[in-house]
Amino acid sequence: MKTFEYRTATAPADGLEAGAVFLAGGTNLVDLMKLGIATPDVLVDVNKLPLDGIDELPAGGIRVGSGVRNSDLAADRRIRAAYPVLSQALLAGASGQLRNMATTGGNLLQRTRCRYFMDATMPCNKHRPGSGCPARDGDHRNLAILGGSEACVATHPSDMAVALTALDAVIQIDGPTGARSIPVTDLYRLPGDTPEHDTTLAHGELITAVDLPALPVAARSAYRKARDRASYAFAIGSVAAALSVEDGLVSDVRLAFGAVAPKPWRATVAEAALRGQPATEERFRAAAEAELAAATPLRDNAYKIPLIRNLTAAVLTSLSGDVR
Ligand SMILES: Cc1cc2nc3c(=O)[nH]c(=O)nc-3n(C[C@H](O)[C@H](O)[C@H](O)COP(=O)(O)OP(=O)(O)OC[C@H]3O[C@@H](n4cnc5c(N)ncnc54)[C@H](O)[C@@H]3O)c2cc1C
Ligand code: SF4
Numbered sequence: 001m002k003t004f005e006y007r008t009a010t011a012p013a014d015g016l017e018a019g020a021v022f023l024a025g026g027t028n029l030v031d032l033m034k035l036g037i038a039t040p041d042v043l044v045d046v047n048k049l050p051l052d053g054i055d056e057l058p059a060g061g062i063r064v065g066s067g068v069r070n071s072d073l074a075a076d077r078r079i080r081a082a083y084p085v086l087s088q089a090l091l092a093g094a095s096g097q098l099r100n101m102a103t104t105g106g107n108l109l110q111r112t113r114c115r116y117f118m119d120a121t122m123p124c125n126k127h128r129p130g131s132g133c134p135a136r137d138g139d140h141r142n143l144a145i146l147g148g149s150e151a152c153v154a155t156h157p158s159d160m161a162v163a164l165t166a167l168d169a170v171i172q173i174d175g176p177t178g179a180r181s182i183p184v185t186d187l188y189r190l191p192g193d194t195p196e197h198d199t200t201l202a203h204g205e206l207i208t209a210v211d212l213p214a215l216p217v218a219a220r221s222a223y224r225k226a227r228d229r230a231s232y233a234f235a236i237g238s239v240a241a242a243l244s245v246e247d248g249l250v251s252d253v254r255l256a257f258g259a260v261a262p263k264p265w266r267a268t269v270a271e272a273a274l275r276g277q278p279a280t281e282e283r284f285r286a287a288a289e290a291e292l293a294a295a296t297p298l299r300d301n302a303y304k305i306p307l308i309r310n311l312t313a314a315v316l317t318s319l320s321g322d323v324r
Contacts, residue, residue: 001033001034001036002033002036002039004033004040004041004042004043005041005042005043006023006042006043006045007042007043007044007045008044008045008047008048009022009044009045009046009048009049009206010048010049011049012049012051012174012206012208013174013175013176013178013179013206014044015175015176015204016042016044016203016204017042018203019040019041019042020040020041020042020043020044021038021040021042021043021044022043022044022045022046022105022206023043023044023045023046023047024046024047024066024067024102024103024105024106025069025101025102025103025106026101026106027094027098027101027102027106028106028110028111029043029106032111035118035119035120036120037111037117037118037120037127046066046067046105046206047067049067050065051065051066051067051068051105051208051209052065052067052068052069052072053065053068054068054072054073054076054078054079056078057211057214059214060213060214061211061212061213061214061215062078062079062082062083062211062212063172063209063210063211063212064104064209064210064211064212065104065208065209066103066104066105066172066206066207066208066209066210067103067104067105068103068104069099069100069101069102069103070090070093070094070098070099070100070102070103070104070107070160071090071096071099071100073086073087073090073104074086074087074090074091074099075087079212081219082212082215082218082219083163083167083212083215083218083219083221084218084219084220084221084222085163085166085167085218085221085222085223085240085241085242086160086163086164086167086212086223088163088222088223089159089160089162089163089223089225089238089240090159090160090163092159092223092225092235092238093107093158093159093160094232095231095232104160104207104210105206105207107158107160107161108158108160108161108164108171108184108187108207108210109198109199109201109207110157110158111157111198112126112154112155112156112157112198112262113142113157113234114126114135114142114143114154114155115135115139116133116134116135116138116139117154122134125151125152125191125195125196126152126154126191126195126196127196129194129195129196133150133151133152133153133195135152135153135154136150136153136298139300140153140298140299140300140301141236141300141301142155142234142236142259142301143155143298143301144260144261144262144301145260145261145292145295145296145297145298145301145302145304145305146257146260146261146265146292146294146295146296147190147191147261147262147263147265148190148191148261148262148296149190149191149192149193149195151191151192151193151194151195152191152195152262153191153262153298154191154195154262155259155260155261155262156188156198156258156259156261156262156263156264157234157235157259158258158264159223159225159235159238159258161184161188161258161263161264162223162238162239162240162256162257162258162264163223163240163256164184164210164212164264165184165185165240165256165264165265165266166221166240166241166242166254166255166256166266167212167213167215167218167221167240167242167254168183168184168185168213168215168254169183169184169210169211169212169213170182170183170184170210170211170213171183171184171187171207171209171210171211172207172208172209172210172211173201173205173206173207173208174205174206174208175201175202175204175205175206176202176204176205177202179208181211182200184210184264185266186200187199187200187201188200188262188263188264189262189263190261190262190263191262195262198262215242215254216244216252217242217243217244217252217253217254218242218254220242220243220244220319221240221241221242221243221254221319222240222241222315222318222319223238223239223240223241223315224238224239224241224311224314224315225237225238225258226238226307226311234259235258235259236259236304236307237257237258237259237260237304237307237308237311238257238258238259238311239255239256239257239258239308239311239312239315240254240255240256240257240258241253241254241255241312241315241316241319242254242319243279243316243319243320245279245320248278248279249276249277249278249279250274250275250276250277250278250279250283251275251276252275253271253274253275253316254271255267255270255271255291255312255316257291257308257312259304260295260304260308267288267291267312268291269287269290269291269293269294270287270288270290270291270312271287273286273287273290273291274287274316279316279320281313281316281317284312284313284316284317284320285309285310285312285313287312288308288309288312288313289309292305292308292309
C-alpha cells in the first residue's frame with residue numbers, strides 16, 4: 001500500500017486538497033487502497049464529525065446523518081415502521097460485522113465490484129480512463145443491462161441506495177462552495193464516455209445527511225434481493241417497492257431496481273403503467289416488462305430480464321396481499 005498522511009476532519013466544509021479523500025468506515029476504501037485501485041495521498045477521517053444522528057424533521061420525514069452505521073439505521077424502530085424497505089435493504093447487505101462499520105455516506109459512495117475494476121493489473125476505463133473495457137466481451141454476467149455504454153457496463157453495488165431511490169431520498173451535501181441538496185437520483189451518473197466519474201459530487205464535497213421524505217406509501221414497502229449464495233454476497237438483481245391499493249386499484253407505487261445499471265434504477269415507466277390499474281400479478285409483471293423493454297443485455301446477462309420481472313411481480317403481489 002502506498003504511503004499516505006492521515007488526519008481528522010474538524011468541520012464538514014473543511015474541504016480537501018487534490019489527492020485527499022474522506023475516510024468513513026473504511027470497509028470499501030481501505031480494500032481499494034490495499035488492491036492499489038485507490039491511491040490517495042491524504043485520508044481525512046470524518047468519524048469525529050457530529051453526523052451520527054437519526055432525527056425527525058419538523059415538516060415530517062427523517063434525517064439520517066451520513067455517519068450513521070448501517071446496523072444502527074436498520075435497527076431504528078422509526079425506520080422499521082415507516083420505511084421497512086430501507087431496513088430490509090440494509091440487512092440484505094454484507095455481514096453483521098461490516099454493517100457495524102459501514103456508514104450511510106460510505107455505503108452510497110462505494111465503488112463497483114466489476115472484477116476488472118478490482119484488479120489493478122487489468123485495463124478498465126473506470127480506474128484507468130482510456131484503457132478499455134474488457135467486461136463487454138469478457139465476464140459481464142453480473143453487469144448492467146440498462147444505462148451502460150460502450151465505455152462501461154458496471155453496476156452500482158449498494159443495496160441501500162436502491163431503497164433510497166424508491167423512497168425519493170434527498171442527499172445533503174457540504175463543501176468548499178457551500179451547502180446544497182440533491183435528489184438521490186441526481187447523485188449518480190451514467191457512464192457515457194467518462195465512466196471514471198461515478199457521481200455528480202465535486203472533489204471535497206461531503207455528504208452530511210440523507211433526508212427521507214414523509215411518504216405514507218413507504219409504510220408498506222419491501223426489498224427483495226437475488227444473489228448467488230444465501231448471504232454475504234452482492235445482488236445479481238434486486239427490487240425495492242412500496243405500494244398502496246384502494247378498491248383493488250393501485251393508488252401509489254414506488255419501484256427501483258438494483259444490480260441492473262450503473263446506478264440504482266428508478267422504474268418510472270413501470271410506476272406509470274401501474275398507477276390507477278388493477279393490483280394484479282399479471283399487471284405487475286407487465287409493468288416490469290415495460291420498464292425492461294429498454295434493456296440491452298450482453299451475451300451472458302439477459303437472465304436479469306426475467307429475474308427482475310419475477311422479483312417485481314413477487315414483491316408487489318406480496319405487498320398487495322398485505323393491504324387487502
Ligand atoms: C465482503 C463484503 C461484502 C459486501 N456486501 C455488500 C452488499 O451485499 N450490499 C451492499 O450494499 N454493500 C456491501 N458491501 C459494501 C459495504 O456496504 C461498503 O463497503 C460500505 O457500506 C462502505 O461504507 P464505509 O463507511 O465503510 O465507506 P468507506 O470505505 O469509508 O468509504 C467509501 C467511499 O465513500 C467516500 N465517503 C465516505 N463517507 C463519505 C461522506 N460522508 N461524504 C463523501 N464521501 C464519503 C470515501 O471517500 C470512499 O470513497 C460489502 C463489503 C464487503 C467488504
Ligand atoms: S464495466 Fe466498467 S468497471 Fe468493468 S471493466 Fe468495463 S470500464 Fe471497468
